[in-house]
Amino acid sequence: MDQLTSMQxxxxxxxxxxxxxxxxxxxxxxxxxxxxxxQLEKRxxxxxxNRSSRHLSLTEAGQRWYAxxxxxxxxxxx
Numbered sequence: 431m432d433q434l435t436s437m438q439x440x441x442x443x444x445x446x447x448x449x450x451x452x453x454x455x456x457x458x459x460x461x462x463x464x465x466x467x468x469q470l471e472k473r474x475x476x477x478x479x480n481r482s483s484r485h486l487s488l489t490e491a492g493q494r495w496y497a498x499x500x501x502x503x504x505x506x507x508x
Contacts, residue, residue, distance in 0.1 A: 434506075436470040437499045439463055440478065444496050447486055 442452040443463060450460040471478050478492035488496060 433470075433473070436466040436473075438503065439466040440470055441496065441499050441503060443467060443479070443486070444488065444492075449486075 439452060439456060439458070442456055443449055446452045446455060449463045449467075453460045453463045456463070467479065474491070474495065476491040476495075477489050478495055480487045480489055
């Protein structure tokens, strides 16, 4: 999977607070969103999100990755 796409999907999950809503906004299925986040976590060797049936929250590593990803995506967009 493309790391840039996974980074964009991860940021959208955090911004929207939902895998399903992130998928809707990006035009991909919720299972594909989940696969991208899981692959990103595997590649980084760290859990980025705490998941429950009703809530998502960032881990400490997720907070750092989110901040770095937002900055990198903004730079690429500029």
